[in-house]
Amino acid sequence: QSALTQPASVSGSPGQSITISCTGTSSDVGGYDYVSWYQQHPGKAPKLMIYDVTNRPSGVSNRFSGSKSGNTASLTISGLQAEDEAHYYCSSYTSRITLVVFGGGTKLTVL
Amino acid sequence: QVQLVQSGAEVKKPGASVKVSCKASGYTFSSFGISWVRQAPGQGLEWMGWISGYNANTNYAQKLQGRVTMTTDTSTSTAYMELRSLRSDDTAVYYCGRLSSWELDYWGQGTLVTVSS
Numbered sequence: 568q569s570a571l572t573q574p575a576s577v578s579g580s581p582g583q584s585i586t587i588s589c590t591g592t593s594s595d596v597g598g599y600d601y602v603s604w605y606q607q608h609p610g611k612a613p614k615l616m617i618y619d620v621t622n623r624p625s626g627v628s629n630r631f632s633g634s635k636s637g638n639t640a641s642l643t644i645s646g647l648q649a650e651d652e653a654h655y656y657c658s659s660y661t662s663r664i665t666l667v668v669f670g671g672g673t674k675l676t677v678l
Numbered sequence: 679q680v681q682l683v684q685s686g687a688e689v690k691k692p693g694a695s696v697k698v699s700c701k702a703s704g705y706t707f708s709s710f711g712i713s714w715v716r717q718a719p720g721q722g723l724e725w726m727g728w729i730s731g732y733n734a735n736t737n738y739a740q741k742l743q744g745r746v747t748m749t750t751d752t753s754t755s756t757a758y759m760e761l762r763s764l765r766s767d768d769t770a771v772y773y774c775g776r777l778s779s780w781e782l783d784y785w786g787q788g789t790l791v792t793v794s795s
Contacts, residue, residue, distance in 0.1 A: 603781035605723070612773055612788055613715075613723065618781035656723050660780040665725060666737050667713070667780060672722040 570668035571596065571657055578676040584645040587673045589657030590638060595668055597638035601660035604633060604642045607672075608653045616655075617642060644675070652677045680704040682774055682786035689792045690764050697760040698789045700774030707755040708732045711777035714748060714759045716770040717788075724770075728777050729757060764793045 572590040579585040589596065589604075596602055602620045605613035615624050617633035620640060630645045640659070644651055657670040685699040700712060713728040727738035729748040736748050747760045757774055772789045775782030 599780075601780040605782075607723075612785040613775075613782070614785070615781055615783050618783070619779065624783060658723075658725075658781070664737075664740050666728070667725045669715075669723045669725060 570661070570665075571659060571670035573655075573657060573670040573673045575671070576674045576676065578678055579644075579647045580678045581647050581649065583647050584643060585647060585675065586644075587642045587655055587657075587675070589640040589642070589659075589670050591640075591659055591661075591668070592638055594663055595659040595661035596635065596640050598662060599660045600635070602633065602635060602640040603658045604631075605656045605658070606651075606653045607656065613656065647677055649677050651675060680776065680784045682776065682784055684772075684774060684786040684789045687790040687792070689794065691795055692765060692793055694764050694793075695760060695762040696764060696791050697758055698772050698774075698791070700757045700759070700786050702731075702755045702757070702776070705776070707750075707752060712748075712750070712757040713775045713777045713782055714746075715773045715775060715782070717773070718767070718770040721770075726759070726772075731757075761791075764791075766793050769793045 600620045604617040607613040620635045621633045632643045656672045681703045683701045708731045711728045711730045714726040729736045749758045774786040776784040
């Protein structure tokens with residue numbers, strides 16, 4: 568069981584927007600602005616898409632955005648494209664011994 | 679450009695040890711930490727721990743304490759992760775990543791470790 572809770576799957580049609588949630592506690596998501604999001608295509612290494620809740624690394628499309636409210640962080644992808652179909656994982660710094668925790672991952676299907 | 683290149687796939691018997699390397703290039707090794715993350719077949723990402731590239735301080739996931747050791751060789755900008763007393767549920771792809779603040783901004787290509795008798 569992962570420390571952060573994500574929906575197992577979400578789907579959307581090309582051009583639509585979708586949001587993936589990531590729920591933790593006040594010891595991780597709610598307590599710190601160190602939430603990151605990763606995209607992983609099958610057989611590939613994860614790729615950083617969002618860090619520090621809202622920041623996009625250079626080269627990541629502005630169709631990807633992050634936010635947080637209380638103990639829940641969210642990743643929104645607007646203008647869905649076929650290439651966005653992948654697994655998405657959230658992570659957060661935590662005050663527990665582990666220091667970093669991941670969500671269980673969400674499979675995004677572009678219909 | 680930043681690159682992390684990992685060693686090749688390994689097949690080990692239960693009870694054995696494995697050591698995976700991660701060679702960094704394109705940045706100042708001592709300015710960032712290296713994290714290790716593993717992914718069992720069909721499963722999600724699991725944080726294993728991290729090591730400072732500056733002073734080699736480490737922090738390990740509680741469930742791996744006592745079985746994992748992370749080290750660095752600053753002369754070659756290489757990080758290592760050794761896992762001992764391997765079990766079948768240690769079968770996974772092992773990734774190294776550059777730790778920038780608390781996110782992994784660059785990742786290695788992954789190393790498949792298979793534990794089988």
